[in-house]
Structures are given as structure tokens and as C-alpha cells.
Amino acid sequence: MGALYRGRFAPSPTGPLHAGSLVAALASWLDARAHGGAWIVRIEDVDTPRCVPGADRLILDQLATCGLLSDEPVLWQSQRGALYQQALDRLIASGRAYPCGCSRKDIEAALLAQGVHRERHHAAVYPGTCRPENGGLQGKPARAWRFAVPTGQAPVHWPDQRLGLQSQDVACEVGDFILKRADGLWAYQLAVVVDDADQGISHVVRGADLADNTARQMLLQRALGLPTPVYRHTPLVLGDNGEKLSKQNGAQALDLCSPVAALNQAAACLGLPPAHGPLGQVLARWIGHTAQHQG
Numbered sequence: 001m002g003a004l005y006r007g008r009f010a011p012s013p014t015g016p017l018h019a020g021s022l023v024a025a026l027a028s029w030l031d032a033r034a035h036g037g038a039w040i041v042r043i044e045d046v047d048t049p050r051c052v053p054g055a056d057r058l059i060l061d062q063l064a065t066c067g068l069l070s071d072e073p074v075l076w077q078s079q080r081g082a083l084y085q086q087a088l089d090r091l092i093a094s095g096r097a098y099p100c101g102c103s104r105k106d107i108e109a110a111l112l113a114q115g116v117h118r119e120r121h122h123a124a125v126y127p128g129t130c131r132p133e134n135g136g137l138q139g140k141p142a143r144a145w146r147f148a149v150p151t152g153q154a155p156v157h158w159p160d161q162r163l164g165l166q167s168q169d170v171a172c173e174v175g176d177f178i179l180k181r182a183d184g185l186w187a188y189q190l191a192v193v194v195d196d197a198d199q200g201i202s203h204v205v206r207g208a209d210l211a212d213n214t215a216r217q218m219l220l221q222r223a224l225g226l227p228t229p230v231y232r233h234t235p236l237v238l239g240d241n242g243e244k245l246s247k248q249n250g251a252q253a254l255d256l257c258s259p260v261a262a263l264n265q266a267a268a269c270l271g272l273p274p275a276h277g278p279l280g281q282v283l284a285r286w287i288g289h290t291a292q293h294q295g
């Protein structure tokens with residue numbers, strides 16, 4: 001089992017690590033170590049407008065300060081466009097991806113015409129306007145590429161190692177999602193699926209805010225003939241306002257004056273016992289605990 005375990009931590013360099021991202025980093029590192037596996041850091045910098053210059057290096061430094069070092073060279077997604085294009089080409093060739101010419105306004109109008117009133121803050125389910133069977137682009141220029149989510153099928157199920165059995169009806173709840181954006185940037189869903197498979201990732205341990213993406217990623221894996229990793233979604237750290245800590249809502253960068261103190265905060269969130277002493281000993285204690293309690 002150990003040799004087959006390959007885990008990863010895949011931060012987006014939109015700012016320094018905060019208390020919430022350290023939980024995911026620590027959980028994925030401990031799970032890999034407890035299984036005698038490899039842990040790899042991947043910088044997810046495809047959404048370039050949201051990336052902050054230098055944040056990638058800062059994150060790697062913060063991880064190193066906490067004793068969390070990638071076992072293999074760190075990858076930057078911004079350098080892997082050719083792989084994503086190959087995957088998109090395969091999806092196009094198998095009829096699973098199609099060009100979409102809809103603007104946000106077109107989508108709103110089509111939904112309104114269908115009598116669908118969208119709740120505020122709820123992402124619109126793409127109404128399928130540019131699906132080939134609905135006539136395709138009909139003269140509009142192609143803006144983005146979408147995945148043709150299979151319709152009329154059972155919801156996608158997966159056993160999450162912490163959350164239990166999960167399920168999502170992607171066609172109803174999400175619709176045909178974007179693979180390549182109108183601005184030419186690769187969508188997270190495609191990049192993450194291609195990279196997890198290319199890097200041989202067997203176990204994905206990440207924050208629970210990402211759980212909702214899993215079913216989409218599984219559909220892409222199936223369409224591309226790629227294996228599905230084991231998923232575990234870790235608890236989120238909530239800020240004083242009760243919302244999840246995120247760079248978007250102004251989470252403070254980690255205070256790493258004392259890495260052991262910062263790690264203890266993250267560990268508490270994972271249900272690990274407090275540990276004190278030299279960094280190496282603290283981490284070793286939690287590896288033992290994780291190996292015992294997670295199997």
C-alpha cells in the first residue's frame with residue numbers, strides 16, 4: 001500500500017497560507033506519511049488574474065518552516081498548458097467537449113426564458129444552449145469550451161473518507177461546466193484532473209470547501225479514462241464571523257514565529273492531540289497518531 005500512496009497539496013498562489021490552508025496541508029502530509037507514501041506540492045496558478053506574484057515562493061517557504069517539504073520537484077500548472085490541451089482535444093474527439101458562444105447575459109436570458117429563477121449567489125446551471133444537439137454555436141463565435149455532462153444518469157457517488165458517502169447529480173446541480181474559459185485560461189476542473197492523474201495521485205486530501213468539485217472531477221476522469229483517487233475532505237477553519245477562512249475574505253497570513261504553535265492550531269482542527277517540543281518530534285507524534293486512527 002505504502003509504495004502506491006501518492007498524495008498532494010495543491011495551493012493556489014492567491015496569497016500566503018492562512019490557518020485554514022495549513023489544515024489541508026498538514027492533513028495531506030500526515031496522511032501520506034502515515035501511509036509511507038509520497039507527498040507532492042503543486043502550485044495551482046492557472047487562474048492568473050487571481051495569482052499574486054511571489055505568493056508561490058512564500059507558500060513554499062511557509063510549508064518548509066512547518067517541516068512540510070515536497071518529496072518531488074514542485075510543479076506549476078501555468079507551465080502545463082500543453083497537457084491540458086491534449087486532454088481537451090481528446091474530449092472534443094470523443095464528443096465530450098463542445099465550444100460555447102454564450103456570454104453570461106445570454107445564459108441569464110436563456111434561463112429566464114425557461115422560467116428558471118436563480119437564487120442570488122447560486123451559480124447558474126448552464127441551459128445547454130450551445131450543446132451540439134441543440135444546434136451548437138449557430139453562428140456565434142466560440143468563447144469557451146464546456147464538458148458535456150451525461151444526462152439521464154444516476155448521480156455520481158463517492159465514499160469520502162471523512163464525510164462518508166457523498167453524491168451529486170452534476171447534470172441537475174451544475175450542468176455543463178467550463179473546461180477552457182472565454183479568456184483562454186484553463187479551468188480548475190480540467191487542470192486538477194489532468195495533473196492528479198499525470199502525477200499518479202492516489203489520495204486527495206483537501207479542504208471541505210472543495211468537496212463539491214469531486215463529482216465533476218470524477219466525470220472528467222471517467223471521460224478521459226483516468227483512475228479516481230481516494231478523497232478525504234478536511235474540516236474548515238471558521239473566522240470570527242462564522243465564515244470559512246479564505247484569502248478572499250481577508251484571512252490573516254499564518255504567524256509562523258512559532259511553527260509548532262501554528263501547527264498545533266491546525267492539528268486541533270484535525271482532532272489530533274496537542275504536541276510540544278522540537279518540530280520533527282511533534283510531526284512524528286502526529287504521524288503515529290494518524291497511522292493508528294485512520295488506518
Ligand code: GLU
Nearest residue numbers: 010011012044192206210
Ligand atoms: N488549488 C485549490 C485551492 O487552493 C485546491 C485544489 C485541490 O486541492 O483540488 O483551493
